[in-house]
Amino acid sequence: MAIPNSPSHAVSRSRSSSIALQELPPLPASSANSTASQRPAAEGPLQSRRNSEASLARSDSGRASTRAPRQSSSSLGAAGSRRNSADSVELQMPGGFNPSIHSTEAPPPIEQAPDHLASIEAAQVPSFRDVNPYFFKKSAFHARLPNDVTGCVAFVLSSMRRDDADIQPLKDLAEKQSKVLQDHGITTREQFIRLLNQVEWRDRGTALMHGMAGASGFNTGSAIVDFALADKALEGLLGSWKDVPAALPAYAAGAFLGVMMSAMDVGTGPAVGKTFADAYYLRPPEDQTPDPLKGANAHTKTSLAVNLSVAAGASFGAARNGGIRIPQTAITHHAGSTKQRTLGDNVIDVAGGETIGGGGMQLVRNSLDNGAGRSGFQHFLAREDLGACLDHLDKPALEQMASVARRFGSYGKNVVTEMPAAVKSVLASAPGWTSHGVLGGSFGALFSMLVAMPKTLEAHGISKKDAELYTQLAKYAVLQAVYHVWGGAMGAVAGPRAKADPSAV
Secondary structure, three states: OOOOOOHHHHHHHHHHHHHHHHHOOOOOHHHHHHHHHHOOHHHOHHHHHHHHHHHHHHHHHHOOOOOOOOOOHHHHHHHHHHHHHHHHHHHHOOOOOOOOOOOOOOOOOOOOOOOOOHHHHOOOOOOHHHHOOOHHHHHHHHHHOOOOHHHHHHHHHHHHOOOHHHHHHHHHHHHHHHHHHHHOOOOOHHHHHHHHHHHHHHHHHHHHHHHHHHHHHHHHHHHHHHHHHHHHHHHHHHHHOOOOOOHHHHHHHHHHHHHHHHHHHHHOHHHHHHHOOOOOOOOOOHHHOOHHHOOOOOOOHHHHHHHHHHHHHHHHHHHHHHHHHHHHHHHHHHHOOHHHHHHHHHHHHHHHHHHHHHHHHHHHHHHHHHHHOOOOHHHHHHOOOHHHHHHHHOOOHHHHHHHHHHHHHHHHHHHHHOHHHHHHHHHOOHHHHHHHHHHHHHHHHHHHHHHHHHHHHHHOOOOHHHHHHHHHHHHHHHHHHHHHHHHHHHHHHHOOOOOOOOOOO
């Protein structure tokens, strides 16, 4: 049943009127003017709209010879005057739409790459980041892909072109690899996009496990320090060094614990490196990489130092400490006790360090390598065992899960078999001693601050509870600097990285 005066009923009547007006022929000029002058403004907006339509029609008919002058407000009636006044007010209001300065045109469409092999010999090829985009730019990457699978492969591989000598080898490689894809049922552009999404998510899961395994040594040391050894070591030194400032035994305890955690961290490196050497789709081992691409865009000391510094600071510092530990500290300061704050901080330190810290650091490192061309979709499409990778992706889920379990088992085995290499890394390697020096000195200074700062703040009139909060916040600031310094130092000493990954995570 229709509801009188309802919005939908009014809209339908308005639409009918508009359609009827469009079907009417233009009125003669004399008739329109006389009608507008004879009818009062009280007849309402519908009649005013008819007059407006008539005047617009006259304007359109005369535009070929001369531009008609703007209709005066008297000929439009009272409703027309109100409309012109409203338009003027709208243009004067802040934020109002002004057609003279605000564009109404849609953004230009993303240019699609040409089909088949034309992308490889184009005047401009995509960058490594273009074909390995951040998640918020993936739709633009997908829009640029050509319509055929061969063209999609060629577009991604074209990012590897350095000069004209690479054109023909890349064409041959694109034709060869696109045939492998088509033989495995990847025959459309949409299937190609799904394949890239699939291997990208698989590699993210692998990076998370890789980082967690690499951080296991450091986080085991952190758990020992947080829940047992730190307090006992500090209490023992404070008891035996009664005649010296408390900051000195605190520094000694922190330095000892820092070196211990560093040794456990560095010691996991060889086993982790061996376990995950062939675990990635987007980072194939060298024996599965075509000769021209082996060692592509290898790290320098500077690039590795920057990558490790950014990754360590972003994961352990900004994400774990900034995202979880600092809010937890602030909340328990206002709504909890010191004991609750300490317990929560220790739990987050260990659990968050394993997942967000270790896993997050490897995710950041892999993303930076993808953007720099050291890994990524172009490496996946170029690998010589592409067919075997596709066969593995087609296996049932249970078989793939069993493969993951076997890799975890191999990690346990590698911890034992790589023990000599681990001892050498801890005791007789430049990265090992760099790590010991940075973490030992940093944790020594951190422990000294944790002991001395609360008493200093209290001496300046700050309450004990607030002094504890300020000390904890200062601790996180110091740790943020430590992560960046540690990552940069490790990269500077170990780079350039060609075959072996020098970092502990």
